[in-house]
Amino acid sequence: MEIFSHALGALSPLNLGLALLGVASGIIIGALPGLSATMAVAVLVPVTFGMAPESALIMLGAIYTGAIYGGSYSAILVNTPGTPSAIATTFDGFPMAKRGDGDLAVTLSTLASVVGGLVGVLALLTLAPLLAQVALSFGPVEYFWLAIFGLTLISALSEGSTLKGFMGAGFGLLLSTIGVAVVGGDIRYTFGSQVLLGGIEIVSALIGLYCIPVLIDLVATPESHLKVDEEQRGIRLREGLKHAWIGKLNLLRSASIGTGVAILPGAGGSIASLVSYSEARRAAKDSSSFGKGNPQGVLATEAANNATVGGGFIPTLVLGIPGTPPDAVILGALLVQGFRTGPELFTTNANITYTFVAGLFIATCLLLPLGLLIGRYAFKSIISVPKALLVPTIAFMTVIGTYAIRNSVSDVIIMLTLGVMGWLLNRYGFKPSPIVLGLILGPIAEQGFVQGFLMGRASGSYAVMFFGGPISLTIIALSILSVFYPLIKARRARRRNPNGAGDPHQEVL
Amino acid sequence: MRLSISIGLATGLGLSLASALTTVALADDFPSKNVQYVIPFGPGGESDISARLQQKYFEEITGEQLIVQYMPGGGGAVGWSQLSDMPADGHTIMGSNLPHIILKPMGQDVGFKTEELNNFFYFHYSPDAILVRNDSPHETLDDLIQAAEEAPGAVTFSGSGTYSANDVANTRFQQLADVTTTYIPFKGTGAAVTALLGGQVQAEWGYTTVAANHQDKVRMLAVASEERHPMFPDVPTFQELGYDMVGGAYRGMAVPEGTPEDVQQQLSDIFQQINQNPQFREEMQDLGFVLMDVPLEEVDAFMAERMDVYEASARELGLIE
Secondary structure, eight states: OHHHHHHHHHTSHHHHHHHHHHHHHHHHHHHSTTOOHHHHHHHHHHHHHTSOHHHHHHHHHHHHHHHHHHHHHHHHHHSOOSSGGGTTHHHHHHHHIIIIIHHHHHHHHHHHHHHHHHHHHHHHHHHHHHHHHHHHHOOHHHHHHHHHHHHHHHHHHOTTOHHHHHHHHHHHHHHHTOEEOTTTOOEESOTTOGGGTTOOOHHHHHIIIIIHHHHHHHHHSOSOSSOOOSSOOTTOHHHHHHHHHHTHHHHHHHHHHHHHHHTSTTTOHHHHHHHHHHHHHHHOTTGGGTTSOOHHHHHHHHHHHHHHHHHHHHHHHHHSOOSSHHHHHHHHHHHHTTOOOSGGGGTTTHHHHHHHHHHHHHHHHHHHHHHHHHHHHHHHHHHHSOHHHHHHHHHHHHHHHHHHHHTOHHHHHHHHHHHHHHHHHHHTTOOHHHHHHHHHHHHHHHHHHHHHHHHHHHHTOHHHHHHOSHHHHHHHHHHHHHHHHHHHHHHHHHHHOTTOOSOTTOOOO | OHHHHHHHHHHHHHHHHHHHHOHHHHHHHSOSSOEEEEESSOTTSHHHHHHHHHHHHHHHHHSSOEEEEEOOOGGGHHHHTTGGGSOOSSSEEEEEEETHHHHTTTTSOOSOOGGGSEEEEEEEEEEEEEEEETTOSOOSHHHHHHHHHHSTTTSEEEEESSSSHHHHHHHHHHHHHTOOOEEEEESHHHHHHHHHHTTSSSEEEEEHHHHHHTTTTEEEEEEOSSSOOTTOTTSOBTTTTTOOOOOEEEEEEEEOTTOOHHHHHHHHHHHHHHHHOHHHHHHHHHTTOEEEEEOHHHHHHHHHHHHHHHHHHHHHHTSOO
16 A cells, blocks of 8 residues: 555654644644634745655645644634634633633544544545545535525524524625625725725634624623633543543534535635534534533534545645645645646655645644643643733734734724624624624625626526526525524424423524 | 935945846845745735745845745735835835736726836746636637637636736637627636636636646647747647737736835846746746746836736726726
8 A cells, every 4th residue: 555655754753753843833823813824834835945845745734734723722712713714613612611611622622623634634535536526516606505505504503693693694794895806806895995905804803803802801800711620630631532422423424524615615614614513503412502612512613624624635636726725825835846736646646645645644643642732731821821911912912913914904903993893792692703604605605696697697597507506406405494494493392392491592603 | 214225325336236246245235134025915826836936046046035925805906005115125025917907006096006016027927828628619719719609608718807817818809809708707716717627617718827737627729928838839829820819917026116226126136047047947837837037127118018908908898998
């Protein structure tokens, strides 16, 4: 088996050291809000020019894997997704941390990331050429429906406050239209301001909408940031493994969803983790405890988003179409190294490909010891730093992180404005997630619709274009199911239990 | 301020004398620290990849690093509108793309004007090309034109962006071949080629670089360069087929206004030297780019010439009256 000889090659002491270094620095970069996986990889690219190609690839894969995982720390400990992929991790991760289970949540996220990462890499290794064809069967119309499906998840996730969820999403959709339109090139809603010309960066919206309200609340209330138990419980690995074992189906399902969604170049980790979260919730018997610190919620989202690492490389390596933004940077580095995508991937270029896959595999395995270790320190430092120091430190990091996205003060202004708006809206029951979802899905839906419309005009039938394909029809069916599922479930529950027990006002988003 | 300018001039004068002697001396004086190379697009596109290739050789020549950064947004407008606020000492340069920097500010305010970008070197272009899938029934450009004549508007082309090189190419092609097609803008070349490979469109307005990346899956019908591309000796140029189309997406570098003339000259010299490196030339050509040298002293004439071409296209597109 050729793959094993390449895996062994990857296991040289130097390469292992590089992988260790890559994963560790990736985790730290990913954990800092604003410093994204894309940036981590991009900074590293010139360093790798001086290295042997296989060492370079191993390090790039390692830093990417680490950064996606690291995003869960800030999601769990300060309610701020370090990357868009970690949005859904805040739903249960932060409530867990609030009640004193932050250490357990970090351990769970580590275990789930390792499982998810391995599933993604396995898919990349065994099914890549086959799965890459799936990426091509998604055209503009399919992406339009996929975005609509993503928006319907809001209804599933915000039972009891569905209307507010949809209002938030509508606001997010409006925000997404700001700036220069991709299709059409018009400048919209900038009110003559250059600040808004480039639109609203999703990461700066994430930081503003999630982190600033937490900071304001920290200052406005006397309570400590996270509840701390007196006794030291270590990393609670045994407890974590128990939850993972209970949720083994959940883990596998989420990892498969993550891999599947990542194959679609336009979709990304945020959709993958949201879909797997809502599926985990739907499948659970105690679905009402989701959003209040259910460990299974953390397992679902973190398994899904680390599965996107391997999954995203499937279209990148097979078709030369980057699955995610960090994939685009790595593809660029590969091209500069003289690598060509396509059929020679598993023939003439097999050594590069297999070394890279082996590197991803090693990096994913390294997540376990490194994640548990760094995670413990992250948790300890957040709970032991006094509030008077914690608030300014986080505030400083949000500003630096936002500025670093594209070296722009405009993004900092947008972040702070959205932060204050987010805090106010939160007081009236509007959660940040629907707004961010609208912001992420808006451009996908808009571009898909306009492109599909143009294609429909050229083909002579809009109806066939939008409702003709089997994939479109499947996604439409899923969307309808997703919108009405809470109603169906509520009716079923009422029939079973006519006294109307249970909390009808559960809110997740 | 005046002091720093005069110091800049003095060092600049010293520099140009020294650089006449050896390139080693050049490395000693300018650049005196790492040079920030801002790409006004996201990573992974042609601008990024060609910058990454320059990066290697820049360090060999100057001993300083060329640090690639991304400032995406608004199809480049976010970066270009901020260039004038950046340090004008030559240690910050920005990728500059045609036709973007000419078409974007036409008829609307995008925060910058074409003449505010001080281009000091244009180093390559990726020629426009029409691509179809390997299994497409359209074997030649004539086949495609015939299909467009039979059913006006039914032939769909994917391409990157609105008012972009691809959009301009499609407009010009419709005019020259006297056909009507449907141009469907996508976000970037990657999304445009995905639509072609997935069969959502019949053809794509792309570049030789796209064909080079996807050689096994697509074929080019015609390419808008003056001569056939060495990688694709069998693909005719538009001119050979009787359509006067030469052009594509041109890439160069610009500095903020107020950057001393001699520093600009230094930068122009460095990048010209990179362009002459045989290894660099080979790498660029293998990716499908066509190298060209437009050094500082020729930039104005080059810009004026392209301006005429794009103004005509802009009128066609309805961008200006």
